[in-house]
Amino acid sequence: MSTTVWIIFWGAVATYLTRIGGHLVLSRFEHVHPRVEAALNAVPAAVLTTIVAPAVLTAGPAEWTALLVAGLMSLRFGMLPLFLVSAAVLIAGRQLVG
Amino acid sequence: MTADAIPQEDEPTAATEFWAGAKLSFPVIVAASPFAFLFGAMAVKNGLSVFEATLMSFAIYGGASQMVGIDLFGQHIEPWLIVLSIFAVNFRHVLYSAAIGRKLSVWPTIQQALGYFVLTDPLYAEVERKGEAGRHIAFPWYIGFGATLYVSWVIQSGIGAYFGNLIPDPHALGMDFLLPIYFFGIVLSFRARPNWLPVVIVSGIASLIAYKTVGSPWHVSIGAAAGVALVALLPVRQGGEFER
Structure with a gap:
């Protein structure tokens, strides 16, 4: 196998370990401490924020407008309308701003 | 069918x-x-x-x-x-x-x-x-x-x-x-979850600092760890969502 295929293979093994690892390690404990529980509950907002934050920082007016619209949409609507309207705002904004 | x-x-x-x-x-x-x-x-x-x-x-x-x-x-x-x-x-x-x-x-x-x-x-x-x-x-x-x-x-x-x-x-x-x-x-x-806003703020700031200093792949793990660590250190809530 080529080096590239080997890198893909080991990358896949490493990735699968991250996907089963949390569960395999955690299931060794019979009781989950309330602090661990609270920490786990905070995971989604924490991780997804870190994926969004740099994109927001390096964005421009078109992107910020789209995010603002997404924020307002989230008060009343579900994910799909939020996403479609914000994406439309983004594309329209980029036509204007470039 | x-x-x-x-x-x-x-x-x-x-x-x-x-x-x-x-x-x-x-x-x-x-x-x-x-x-x-x-x-x-x-x-x-x-x-x-x-x-x-x-x-x-x-x-x-x-x-x-x-x-x-x-x-x-x-x-x-x-x-x-x-x-x-x-x-x-x-x-x-x-x-x-x-x-x-x-x-x-x-x-x-x-x-x-x-x-x-x-x-x-x-x-x-x-x-x-x-x-x-x-x-x-x-x-x-x-x-x-x-x-x-x-x-x-x-x-x-x-x-x-x-x-x-x-x-x-x-x-x-x-x-x-x-x-x-x-x-x-x-x-x-x-946003209805306990500690949502502090988690978002701390993770966001930590990930941006990591993004600027350590570099790209690591800002996700570092930023998330900061937000999760914050919650682990905060007092554990017993009852309703906004009690202390």
């Missing part, structure tokens, strides 16, 4: 569950497809064959990590460093897997093994949302979402590798910013 297209027969609602999960994945597929095409196109540009590009999506199935991987392929970096970078970008799955492990542990082992393979950010978010509503996570529902997204990701990567150079103006189509919008929407949907 749609039922004969789906192999599960142990439960009468399996087909309905599968379809419900698949339907939930459609907006994610719309959001992710530009990245699949982009990945395929960039992979070929960085010296991978169409087969290798598709294999990477097939075996690793992690958009951001694949992008980082092919970026490093193009720079002739030591192989183990590329693998380490892929691992670093995907490290957040450890947290997802720990968080949903208790919900999936009622499934047979083979279903769990398969379920963890297709575990991604959006699927994790959907599992949490369903769990939030107090509903049980059925394997057909989970795999309906996971397998649909997985198959389309692999196919679209292959198509992207084939036709990548034909995309006229990816920027004008907003391709690079669709996933941030999607993840932003998910973050907002969690």
Whole structure:
């Protein structure tokens, strides 16, 4: 196998370990401490924020407008309308701003 | 009948569950497809064959990590460093897997093994949302979402590798910013959770500092760890959501 295929293979093994690892390690404990529980509950907002934050920082007016619209949409609507309207705002904004 | 297209027969609602999960994945597929095409196109540009590009999506199935991987392929970096970078970008799955492990542990082992393979950010978010509503996570529902997204990701990567150079103006189509919008929407949907705002602020600031100092793959793990550590240190709430 080529080096590239080997890198893909080991990358896949490493990735699968991250996907089963949390569960395999955690299931060794019979009781989950309330602090661990609270920490786990905070995971989604924490991780997804870190994926969004740099994109927001390096964005421009078109992107910020789209995010603002997404924020307002989230008060009343579900994910799909939020996403479609914000994406439309983004594309329209980029036509204007470039 | 749609039922004969789906192999599960142990439960009468399996087909309905599968379809419900698949339907939930459609907006994610719309959001992710530009990245699949982009990945395929960039992979070929960085010296991978169409087969290798598709294999990477097939075996690793992690958009951001694949992008980082092919970026490093193009720079002739030591192989183990590329693998380490892929691992670093995907490290957040450890947290997802720990968080949903208790919900999936009622499934047979083979279903769990398969379920963890297709575990991604959006699927994790959907599992949490369903769990939030107090509903049980059925394997057909989970795999309906996971397998649909997985198959389309692999196919679209292959198509992207084939036709990548034909995309006229990816920027004008907003391709690079669709996933941030999607993840932003998910973050907002969690706002009723205890400690939501402090977590978002601390994770956001920590990830930006890490992004500027340590560099790209690590800002996810570092930023998330900061937000989660904050909650672990805060007083544990006993009763209602806003009691102390």
